[in-house]
Amino acid sequence: MSPPANLLAEYARHTLDDSDRAAVAEALLDERLTTGPRVGAFEAAFATRVGAAHAVACNSGTAALEMIYAALEVPGRPVVVPAITFLATASAALRLGGRLAVADVDPARGHLTPDTLAATLAALPQPAAAVTVVHLGGPPADLPALAEVARRHGTVLVEDACHALGSVETPDGAPVGACTFSRAAAFSFHPAKTITTGEGGMVTSPDPALAEAARRHRNHGMVRAPAPLRADSLATAPWYYEMHSLAGNFRLTDFQAALGLSQLTKLDTFVEKRRRLRDHYLQRLAPLSPRVKPLEPLFEGTIGWHLMGVRVEDFAAGPEARAATMTALKARGIGSQVHYIPLYRQPHLADTLGPAADPARFPGAEAYYARCLSLPLFPDLEEADVDTVCAALEAALG
Missing domain, CATH: 3.90.1150.10 (Aspartate Aminotransferase, domain 1)
Incomplete structure (x- = not known):
């Protein structure tokens, strides 16, 4: 299929070829359309590509941010975000009961800076639950310096990396998503982004506990054995599950994961x-x-x-x-x-x-x-x- 005649009518658009369409068609022939093997395969391939210890797929970049914020327990606590970013960077924290704090940015790049972050953190009445750094446009912000400011103020970095798949953290560093300087990173696979699953997202983190909390938030806050259950006597019952937190349905389908796997080979x-x-x-x-x-x-x-x-x-x-x-x-x-x-x-x-x-x-x-x-x-x-x-x-x- 050739590109549309009015190719320049949009500032961004997806790029698909026959191999992408074939991957989705093959997935549609399988028994499992969601929560099947392709989601796990996509998570593993993505983690390998960005050098992450853990990757958790979901249905949007917004969901990825909310899953991270939930894992960091933001309710009632400040979350610092840059003034220039998409709505989701802030709204995902507010929906969970976080308290929004907005920091100024570099006028040339639109990025959070160590100075604007330090000023914002110093003015807060309590330590922030997290500072979300946005890699606006694709180039990474100054992660080493921002991480040091966050450390001095008793908080951690989160990366809104929805624009930055394929970038590196520092000139000679790991890929964005490895989270060398942060607790977690959020990615988007919207059609405007570098690779797409139609709608979709990913959380990466070096922290197994955060990744597990993100998986739980992805699926209604639901826990099954062998995880700790309140009703120990039912832990081996094949039907039994428990809701341990208030969450939603942020799952990715297998045919979306199939498209993601195909697109990832072209990154x-x-x-x-x-x-x-x-x-x-x-x-x-x-x-x-x-x-x-x-x-x-x-x-x-x-x-x-x-x-x-x-x-x-x-x-x-x-x-x-x-x-x-x-x-x-x-x-x-x-x-x-x-x-x-x-x-x-x-x-x-x-x-x-x-x-x-x-x-x-x-x-x-x-x-x-x-x-x-x-x-x-x-x-x-x-x-x-x-x-x-x-x-x-x-x-x-x-």
Whole structure:
């Protein structure tokens, strides 16, 4: 099946081939459509690929975050998140009864920084249950420095790695997901991400207890033998199970896992193609500097680029400039997006935060948000498509 004619109409899209479709078709012929052997196989293959001790599959990146937060027992305790991220980074903690604390970010990259984290943690009335670091766009944040700040304040890092599959933690370090500096990482397999299962997610962790708690939260908080049961006399009864915590159904199906296994074999190819396309963007956008600046990683190394993010100085004049540019791009059949509206600007989260939602408290996030734009980036594109996008952007900016 060939890509759609309007390939550039979206900023991101999935890449599937006949081997992916065959893997799903084969799974649909099996007796088990969910909680079967392919889910375990996908978990094992993913853990091997990212160097993780444990991997727990689920039905979305949001579910992965909630499973981690549940394992860290966040109810009633602060959870620190960066101002620039998707809603789920915060909402997954709030749904469990966590107390949201929002930290400012680097205005150039949109990442949590050691300084903004330290200031946020120092202002909390009690130690945070967790600090969630978001690897916005694919490049990792400064994990070693952030982990040291978290350690000094008696808390731990969680990685929202939904954008960062295929990246490494440090220039000479392990893949993101190995959790060298964190207690757990969450991944997404939404169709916009580097590999897809349609909808899906994964938790990775070096901690067997956290992984087991995540599995329990994935399946209604349900416990069966040989795990400890309250009613010991029924522990060997074949029908018996117990609900040990309030949870939900976050299971992944076997045919989704089949697609994930097939896509995982192409991960390196996808990452390399995204890198080459970004390199071509850098060449084509260079004449537009300093008005247009591509977002730069903290270090040079293997980066699984999810977004082709740019900062456009023209947009600082006001939201009308960005709206006009995006409308002009759309008129030429080119999709674009903004990643993201700051959390404290969302009505429900602003109500939750109260006075702490004042935009003046977040100069870095305000500067980043005012200028950011994401251009199309996915493996089905070619360099000629990048040329088309850049020419259209140049025309839109006048």
